[in-house]
Amino acid sequence: MTLSGSWTKLDMPSLPEDHRLQSLLTPLLNRRLAASPRPDFQDSPYWNESFFALSQCRLFRDASDEQRQTILNDCNQQILEEAYSIEKAGMAYTAKMSLLSESLEERMVYSLFGADEATHFQGIKLFLPSPVSEVEQPFLSFLSQLIDRGEKPALLFTIQVILEGWGLTHYRKLADNCQNPELQSMLKMILRDEASHHGSGLILTDNQDWTRATESEVTETLTSFLNMVRCGPLGIVSAFERALGDLSKSQKRVLLAELKSEEQSAQRLELLKGLMKGRDKLINQLTKRDCFRPMRPEESV
């Protein structure tokens, strides 16, 4: 069965604060979510300089206190904005998969996961220091198109096995290094839920034979995704540019080298390859396309 159309609608509007549906939704969410106080983000960032390896960068060390603060806040905001949009897309994904379910139990699983994603979305929103900017990020438009257009077997593998499997490591790293105890416990709750989202993906794709169409859909999707990972932490480079003004190509190259971009990407690509275990044909295809080779800083900029 195929479902097409726009599902994710990442730009969907919010209702006004005083809408009656808000007062119905809040207690529903609070039942699942211990409401947490919002700390003063400016004074105490959730993740510090060393989490982003900022102090290894000459430009950061030479910047003024105010510029350093701006860069660090920007990096913090980016992490939460990404999580916010991923959780928002997660609500659309589980709704689509619920309709595409082939057993009652599968549909129950996706309905419950949908409530998880709504809870995660609200949890992340509580901690966002500034409203989410409307600038479209390449990863988010990739995710949105994938959910909108993907066929079920390809979605199961790319979203639940690969992206949510990767998300587990990502959220664990965020939780382990988070300096705010309330946000840390929220991230740990998300992590527990995501483990079962990934686990169900493994069960539903186990030994599943792919048609040629699915094989090529998965290969194309993962080629786009891996190429983004290969580029390294370009979001951090953008944070520097927003604080310090435009950087030359050679400044960006040095910055990426100081951030150990190549090593960082190599680790991530290795982890992603590990999640593809058992799909040898896919791994060979992606290897032929150079998808597991991290880009050198001069290629990324």
Ligand SMILES: [Fe+2]
């Ligand atoms: Fe989630």
Ligand SMILES: [Fe+2]
């Ligand atoms: Fe999830």
